[in-house]
Amino acid sequence: MKMKTLLSAALLLVMSLGSTSALAATEITLFRFFGGCSDEYANVTDLSKAVGECGIIQVLTNKFNAENKDGILVKTQSVEWGVYYDRLSANVAARTPPDIAVMHRSVLPNYQVRNLLEPLGKDFAAVGIDTADFVPVAREAVTAKGEIWALPFDVHALLWHVNADLFIKAGLVDDKGQPKMPTSPAELMEHAATMKARTGKPYFAIPSGADPMPSWQYLTWVWQQGGNLVDADRKAQLESKESKEALRLLGSLYAAGHANPRHDYAGAQQAFLAGEAAVLVNGTWGVDTYAAQAKEPNVALKNYVVRDMPTLYGKDAVWSDNHTWVLPKQSKPDPAKRKAALTFLKFLYDNNLQWARTGHLPVRASVLASAEMRALPHRAEYTRTATIATALPPIEFQRGIMDVLVNELNSTWLVHKDLEVALANAQRAVSAILRRSRHR
Template sequence: MKMKALLSAATLLVTTLGSTPVLATEITLFRFFGGCSDEYANVTDLSKAVGECGIIQVLTNKFNAENKEGITVKTQSVEWGVYYDRLSANIAGGTPPDIAVMHRSILPNYLARDLVQPLGKQFTAAGIDAADFVPVAREAVTVKGEMWALPFDLHALLWHVNADLFVKAGLVDAKGQPKMPTSPAELVQHAETMKAKTGKRYFAIPSAVDPMPTWQYLTWVWQQGGSVVDAEKKVSLESKESKEALRLLNSLYAAGHASSKHDYPSAQQAFIGGEAAVLVNGTWGVDTYEAQAKDPKVALKKYVVRDIPTLYGKDAVWSDSHMWVLPKQSKPDPAKQKAALAFLKFLNDNHVHWARTGHLPVRASVLKSAEFQALPHRAEYARTATIAKAVPAIENQRAIQDLLVNELNSTWLVNKNPDQVLSDAQRRATQILRRARGK
């Protein structure tokens, strides 16, 4: 009997708060966003958290320290490049996490394989007000009338701007603000002026194995009214809009206005070091670059943010969303399920803190809040939420993106002919989608 009691105590701890016994429950959280558990160990003050990793880590610390249900969230931080392979492997191996972060672009793959749980009724039971989600967020997580995830943000491509370099180049408007181009020809003209007047490149773009150029390419395709793949899985990579977008992008590398040698860290360093006027990166960098610009040792002094300029006829910018899902369990544990929903409610309640990263909130009440409005630079890219566009919710969307990254980047990395790039991408993308349809 004593041994049985000891084993029970080892597997299910019991603590006491006042006179009420609370069963301790441990749940696992799968996420990317980087590893910073050592830097933020035991930190629960959200004002001390910076960037995606810092904020999600401190949110988790705070929940663990303050929840009254005896819940402990154990984080498994996975490197971004292998995250979905690891998540799929864990699910296939019978050890799915209790909660996992996921992109909007990936959700269709997991839904098709019946790997995540429906959450609509659970949101109501947990006190999560789904009516507060903005329409684009509800659309991102809803399929056939059911909600499958907790929307966490809208993230999109931005131009991060060194305003001092624009002043030196004379590329400012009557108010002294950086002047954004309004056409492909004007962009090239501005880039040439920047080089001539300052000796600096116009762009820093992560350009090796990074998707950033692909996201800029997609933005320019959409701004022309084109598409690369539609909801019916028709691929259009050899269209005139696609050819024009790649032509413009490649011309910037060919003229030296962007460096093909930049990976993600070196592109950021070039911008922070004052060697490039515009960093092409996402909303997730705003909080970090704002903090770095305050460092007296950093060359970047006057940091501002801009919506992606409209160079063609239509407003559009690439976007995606982070969301939280509950993977299906072979033997669901009601205590763990309840704990996972409690953590999701905590994240939803503290949504404004995640918005500090630079990502756009997906709760209408947070968008209107004074706390959000007071965050730096938000007014500078408020239009992004209204012009954001995403690839249609189709299976194997990430495979199509990976294909585009490999093919498009080969244009400036190994000088592959642009027409051949798009021809090869068209053929391979068609094969990917045909396999997805089982044909």
């Protein structure tokens, strides 16, 4: 009986210690998009086995959970991209925000101006996140009113994905045999005509239906002229000479058959991979995918290279955005959870090179300049993108503004709406959106 009593006491002690340990663990919630792959990467902590955005962020989270010494458990809530911000806003409104959330630079002002995010500058200094190592475009992305509001995670931007074999066939190569990029609108049209005449293929594959890709290319050309979509007083500039010129050039490419207006996102990619277009306009996120597919025996694309956005006007610029991590304000702040969240952000900061394996550019200057970064496939071909990346000023409702651009600009090649009419319509709609922003 005494032995049974001792065993029972020992069992109770073990259970008590286990309960205490469980209570000591700090659990935090992470809201993100990037797709769902928790089953595929369940318990995987080897980062060399992670592929793509979803795989890399999932394995990073697994690795942190398995290896951190502070008893922190990050629980991921993966939300489908199309409804992500609606879900996040609903949680914030219900006073049940996650501890950490991914957020685009273009969306950050919507939350920052409403005082829904925690300022992070002092906390970053305390945990060893060196904001001085952020590349300028990344630091600018997360700064407002002299404060840091998020951890920048990447710079993602437009690139020109190039079929070098078609450039060689067209004779559009330099003295080193490399694809020759145009340096002016006139030269672009000349190159496109040469490509079509000598190869029978169009110069461009651009997602052109209900896709924002053409609007991002249009914005790039507006900025390269020194123009902007919005002036310093938050007034729309859709009918400026720079805006008209950018849309004129884009429309001319479609009108001359140098881009197919019927391509959607998948169609443009397939045309490029099938060797049916010389340049695919798409982002940093496609680099590893296209590089891998170019190695497949049944894929026509073989000689794949990447190029920074060519400068056709007087100023270097390319459309960009950033993925960032924010700490939403909590209705009942918990210092332990906040400390745990900052510990996880430091881990992500330390692993910025791993995230750059997605094709996105790192936000740390030291990582961008590293030999490890340049050793990744094709990265040395477009590191300059991080220095020319450009974005809209920090204004609210940018998603609404982009919706207007997509609807009006795309209509000029889809249903042949007059350029002046499309830009006048866009000017009115964007002006109404900006008035809402100015009145806050």
